[in-house]
Amino acid sequence: MVESKLSEIRPGFEIPALTKGPISRVQLAKYAGASGDFNPIHLDDEIATQSGVGPTVIAHGMLSMAFVAQMLTDWVGPVNLRRLSVRFTAMVRPGDVLTCRGRVEQIRTESGKTQANCEVWIDNQRGERVLTGRAVVDLPQG
Amino acid sequence: MSEAGTLPDEIRALIGRESPPVTVAVDTEQIRRFADAIGDPNPLYYNEDYARSKGFRSIIAPPTFLTTIGRWPWQRRDETLFRIPYGRVAIHGEQEYEWFRPVQAGDVITMTSRIVDIYEKAGRTGRMLFVVTESRYVNHLGELVAIARSTGIRR
Numbered sequence: 644m645v646e647s648k649l650s651e652i653r654p655g656f657e658i659p660a661l662t663k664g665p666i667s668r669v670q671l672a673k674y675a676g677a678s679g680d681f682n683p684i685h686l687d688d689e690i691a692t693q694s695g696v697g698p699t700v701i702a703h704g705m706l707s708m709a710f711v712a713q714m715l716t717d718w719v720g721p722v723n724l725r726r727l728s729v730r731f732t733a734m735v736r737p738g739d740v741l742t743c744r745g746r747v748e749q750i751r752t753e754s755g756k757t758q759a760n761c762e763v764w765i766d767n768q769r770g771e772r773v774l775t776g777r778a779v780v781d782l783p784q785g
Numbered sequence: 786m787s788e789a790g791t792l793p794d795e796i797r798a799l800i801g802r803e804s805p806p807v808t809v810a811v812d813t814e815q816i817r818r819f820a821d822a823i824g825d826p827n828p829l830y831y832n833e834d835y836a837r838s839k840g841f842r843s844i845i846a847p848p849t850f851l852t853t854i855g856r857w858p859w860q861r862r863d864e865t866l867f868r869i870p871y872g873r874v875a876i877h878g879e880q881e882y883e884w885f886r887p888v889q890a891g892d893v894i895t896m897t898s899r900i901v902d903i904y905e906k907a908g909r910t911g912r913m914l915f916v917v918t919e920s921r922y923v924n925h926l927g928e929l930v931a932i933a934r935s936t937g938i939r940r
Contacts, residue, residue, distance in 0.1 A: 663824060670822065670824070673818075673821065673822040674822040674823065676818070676822070677815075677818045677819040677821070677822035677823075677853065678819065678822070678852055678853045678856060679853050679856030679857045680852070680856055682875075684874070684876075694873065694874040695873075695874055695910070695940075696874065696876070703877075704876075704877035704880065705849060705852050705877065705880065706823060708849055708880055709823040709825070709847060709848075709849045710823070712847065712848045712849050713823065713824075713825045713827075713847070716825075716827065716847070716848065717827075721827065721829055721845060721847070721848060721887055722845075722886075722887055724848050724884060725883065725884060726881070726882065726883045726884070727848070727881070727882055728879070728880070728881035728882075728934075729879065729880055729881070730878065730879045731876075731877055731878060731879070731880075
């Protein structure tokens with residue numbers, strides 16, 4: 644985080660990208676164990692296939708959201724992330740490499756606080772968009 | 786968008802249903818395990834001295850750590866409360882968080898969840914049911930930590 648520069652952010656600014664992966668089955672197991680989300684579509688190929696999301700397990704959507712949140716907190720710091728809303732637009736599978744990106748769309752100052760509205764997204768290694776979203780971050784001035 | 790009129794009464798009746806509060810004590814190891822699982826090396830999530838030097842009571846949790854609260858069977862008081870008799874698979878469609886302050890190790894977080902909307906849509910693979918749940922998280926100091934809105938899709 645380079646706080647001194649946050650006051651100079653302008654619309655159109657591209658948030659430093661973050662690449663995660665390749666996603667491994669071990670990471671999905673670790674995420675299940677850490678989050679408590681043991682839905683078998685993330686852990687068991689056979690059940691994933693029977694459930695219609697096969698032929699392999701799919702990653703937890705919340706893991707992708709955590710990646711986008713990390714891109715934002717790497718940029719502004721964890722306490723300055725105010726809002727994040729995402730839509731999971733394609734399934735993520737073991738082996739996928741995910742690149743998180745974002746762009747500042749609008750800067751607004753309200754009651755002395757400056758915030759940036761951002762568009763965020765994740766593309767996989769084939770250029771398919773697996774997540775789209777919007778974020779609001781505080782931009783500390785000074 | 787909403788075609789609630791076609792929904793069976795037993796499903797429509799779930800709108801507004803609220804879960805009993807779930808209270809969870811957050812410790813350093815839960816936070817570190819979660820940060821490690823998402824692969825985020827930020828020292829605020831691991832190093833207590835560093836986090837204290839930045840003005841926190843202890844290490845803080847990554848923003849989406851809140852998703853872990855209420856997930857475990859022993860934290861839920863009534864398994865059947867949000868059970869929805871529709872489709873054979875549920876996937877996560879959308880998620881939103883608004884954060885007011887970070888979760889810190891040592892916090893005791895209370896979550897209250899409520900189903901705020903249910904609607905049906907025709908999709909590529911047939912009809913799908915969208916269930917929107919809102920959760921509020923409050924810490925042991927009575928401070929609002931975050932509000933989450935989650936959309937699950939059943940088909």
